[in-house]
Amino acid sequence: MSTSPATAVKALEGALDIESDLQRELAAVLTSEQQLLVNMSMEELPQLQVQKEAVLKRVGLQAENLKACIRGLAQALKLSESENHSLSVVTGLLNERDRTRLQKAQQDLISLTGKVRDQNRINDRLIHGSLSYVSQSLTLLRGLVAQPAGYLSNGVIPEYQKNGRILALRG
Amino acid sequence: MAGLFSIFNTGANSLLAHQRALQVVSQNLANLTTPGYSRQEAVFAPTETVTIGKTQIGTGVEVTRIRQIVNTFVEQQINVSQQDLGRLQTQAESFVRLEGLFPDTVNRGLNKALTDFFNAFRDVSTSPEGFTERTVLLNKATALTDQFNQASNALTQLRRDLNTQVSQTITDVNNKALQIAALNGKIATAEASGHTANDLRDQRGQLLNELGKQIEIRTIEDVSGQVTVFVGRGSLLIERHTTYALTGTAAASNGGFLNVHYKGSDISGSIGNGALKGLINQRDTNIPNVLAQIDTLSATLVNEVNKVHVNGYGLDGSTGNDFFRPLSVTAGPQSTNTGAATIGSGAITANGQLTLHGYEIRFSAPTAYSIVDVTTGATIKGNYTGTAITAPSAATPALVTTGTNDTLNVTVDGVASGLITLTGAAAPGRAYPSGADLATELQTQINADATLAAAGKNVTVSFDTTTHRFVIASTSSAATSAVNVTAGSARATLGLLTGTSTAASGTYGSPTTFNFDGISAEISGVPIADDVFVVNTTTDTAKDLAVTLTDPNKTAASATQTGLPNDSTNAFAIIALQTRTLETLGNGTMTTYYSSVASTVGSSAQTNAQALHAQEAIQNQLDNLRGQASGVSIDEELTKMLEYQRLYQASARLVTVADELLQTLLAIK
Numbered sequence: 001m002s003t004s005p006a007t008a009v010k011a012l013e014g015a016l017d018i019e020s021d022l023q024r025e026l027a028a029v030l031t032s033e034q035q036l037l038v039n040m041s042m043e044e045l046p047q048l049q050v051q052k053e054a055v056l057k058r059v060g061l062q063a064e065n066l067k068a069c070i071r072g073l074a075q076a077l078k079l080s081e082s083e084n085h086s087l088s089v090v091t092g093l094l095n096e097r098d099r100t101r102l103q104k105a106q107q108d109l110i111s112l113t114g115k116v117r118d119q120n121r122i123n124d125r126l127i128h129g130s131l132s133y134v135s136q137s138l139t140l141l142r143g144l145v146a147q148p149a150g151y152l153s154n155g156v157i158p159e160y161q162k163n164g165r166i167l168a169l170r171g
Numbered sequence: 172m173a174g175l176f177s178i179f180n181t182g183a184n185s186l187l188a189h190q191r192a193l194q195v196v197s198q199n200l201a202n203l204t205t206p207g208y209s210r211q212e213a214v215f216a217p218t219e220t221v222t223i224g225k226t227q228i229g230t231g232v233e234v235t236r237i238r239q240i241v242n243t244f245v246e247q248q249i250n251v252s253q254q255d256l257g258r259l260q261t262q263a264e265s266f267v268r269l270e271g272l273f274p275d276t277v278n279r280g281l282n283k284a285l286t287d288f289f290n291a292f293r294d295v296s297t298s299p300e301g302f303t304e305r306t307v308l309l310n311k312a313t314a315l316t317d318q319f320n321q322a323s324n325a326l327t328q329l330r331r332d333l334n335t336q337v338s339q340t341i342t343d344v345n346n347k348a349l350q351i352a353a354l355n356g357k358i359a360t361a362e363a364s365g366h367t368a369n370d371l372r373d374q375r376g377q378l379l380n381e382l383g384k385q386i387e388i389r390t391i392e393d394v395s396g397q398v399t400v401f402v403g404r405g406s407l408l409i410e411r412h413t414t415y416a417l418t419g420t421a422a423a424s425n426g427g428f429l430n431v432h433y434k435g436s437d438i439s440g441s442i443g444n445g446a447l448k449g450l451i452n453q454r455d456t457n458i459p460n461v462l463a464q465i466d467t468l469s470a471t472l473v474n475e476v477n478k479v480h481v482n483g484y485g486l487d488g489s490t491g492n493d494f495f496r497p498l499s500v501t502a503g504p505q506s507t508n509t510g511a512a513t514i515g516s517g518a519i520t521a522n523g524q525l526t527l528h529g530y531e532i533r534f535s536a537p538t539a540y541s542i543v544d545v546t547t548g549a550t551i552k553g554n555y556t557g558t559a560i561t562a563p564s565a566a567t568p569a570l571v572t573t574g575t576n577d578t579l580n581v582t583v584d585g586v587a588s589g590l591i592t593l594t595g596a597a598a599p600g601r602a603y604p605s606g607a608d609l610a611t612e613l614q615t616q617i618n619a620d621a622t623l624a625a626a627g628k629n630v631t632v633s634f635d636t637t638t639h640r641f642v643i644a645s646t647s648s649a650a651t652s653a654v655n656v657t658a659g660s661a662r663a664t665l666g667l668l669t670g671t672s673t674a675a676s677g678t679y680g681s682p683t684t685f686n687f688d689g690i691s692a693e694i695s696g697v698p699i700a701d702d703v704f705v706v707n708t709t710t711d712t713a714k715d716l717a718v719t720l721t722d723p724n725k726t727a728a729s730a731t732q733t734g735l736p737n738d739s740t741n742a743f744a745i746i747a748l749q750t751r752t753l754e755t756l757g758n759g760t761m762t763t764y765y766s767s768v769a770s771t772v773g774s775s776a777q778t779n780a781q782a783l784h785a786q787e788a789i790q791n792q793l794d795n796l797r798g799q800a801s802g803v804s805i806d807e808e809l810t811k812m813l814e815y816q817r818l819y820q821a822s823a824r825l826v827t828v829a830d831e832l833l834q835t836l837l838a839i840k
Contacts, residue, residue: 138809
């Protein structure tokens, strides 16, 4: 049993609103993540990751819901089921009032998603930059662990260690 | 687009701050093994916000400063601990050498040589006519003197080595002072902008600890971050970027060794800690004390053996021979004297009276003196020392004839006696076969005088068998202690006519000969108040100890000429010295005295080692305390890095998930 175009438009409109809300929520999580990364507030990072994972899960589910709504509208508009219709194509077939309203919601979502994606890329750079330093630090630490102590418990430096500062590590 | 740029700018700032924070971690790790390094940490603060419309938007964070984690109290404690360590370690090094010189066992070193010497005399006593035994004795005696010579030379060399170390330490102190002063300037410049010069402060802290290990210091940091360093009793070593050098100045009063001078003044005595204190302690106190004890032991050996030997007879009939090179008097002015008086070389007037103590003739005015036994701290006992006479013997006794040469008048501590009459006899008189018998008679009759007895005045009288003099000494050690022989018919017979009366204190007139405790010394010229003349009979005795007897046949084993060649009485008397307790050795025997010296060195070394061990434990504890505040824990850093890695990897995975989802969303447009 197929739905009417009006009902399908309403469902799609609702799905776009939910997706936009989720994108805003994700943006907020990513902003928090950036703050935690730059402040090296590592103890708060796991909690944020749980929150971020939940939001992403909902974003993924909502994306599937959005696709289903687009397919429902395409069916209501009697479009071929064999084609994979985009939101722009489907909304282009609606009346002007519905089309204008849905295109506005679509643009808002695209803009919001773009911003979230940029923020995600910044965080990605921060994380990979941090990982790079951590990897170097671990290499250094493992090397130090493999070496004998630089000086004895009484403060005496063995002859073989008398070479000034041992390392000068830069990134 | 401005919003997007803003986000990227925020990201760039944050990344930069993040990099700096990690560089601080790297700095901590790189200096994990650098002594004195203090852990640092990045301090974050938000960057300025941007106002868009009514909303304030953050622009990220920045590292405002790198903070040094330092516990000032612990740092100060470490500096003090370093001073103790420096002193104790320096002393420990020289104690090791000292202990090597004085093995505390009977079968090694000086102790064995002493035993061998007396055993050789024992062999001579068994076969007094044997040339071989006598030759072996001289060889053993030479071996013994060699041991004393070597011990003395080694101690002197040790003092010289310590003196070289004093010079090197002074140079090191000055060099470190220059480096600290230079760092003071750099720190003040660097911190003028409001930032803390962490690494420079670390370097300076490390240098201050090293300086403290060399010499006791006190430090004050001013508002500009520069430290002022004091040494001794408030002598300024470093003031901001200026230093005041210490110098080592050879001091005549200290055997030519270097004293530490600051702006022309000697501050050696005010240096309370650090390696320099340890070096000065060992060089000027501990080693000289050991050397003085070895000198006392060798002087006792010489004096006691010679006193007996000189009265015995060799196989060739000779007598009056010293076995060892006899003692001599060392007399000289203190280096601080300013008067024109001089003292002669001095002489020994009665070997039996020698205490082997040190003496000072002190002047409180150009004409007022007092004589003090430095070892006991008391003034000497006033005495009258006679001139040499022919020693009474059974063959040639001293004759006291009633009415001819039997009276004396003496004054003791200012009290004049009545007419004292010796026990004589009608002509040819009563015969006294030894000086000791006559000394007993003299002492008995003087102390029996009613006037002196009523005043509580007593004397002791002795006859020195080496120099053949009578010595009448007061038993009082008060400053007024004095004895004089003023009249009497017995004076010429007893050598008491032109002898010398020396009071414990009295009036000086140039020249004056002072006789006390077997020593004679003449001072002439005009002294002034506070001038001091030092007199003793033990200086360099161990260094100069030698066997003076070269002919084995002159070894005096026999007590009498008539007993030759089989009499061993004199040899037995010398052998008895091995187990006799002697006043000059603190009522110990030669063996126990040497053992005492060796065990004192050993126990001092052990005490020092225990103190060093305790100080090292304290230092370790302080290091741990410092480590808790300022150190870098490799475990802590490793754990932290592994945790960071795991979290970053999880974040990176979610970033990828998010990016894929966002691409999906954008794809459905």
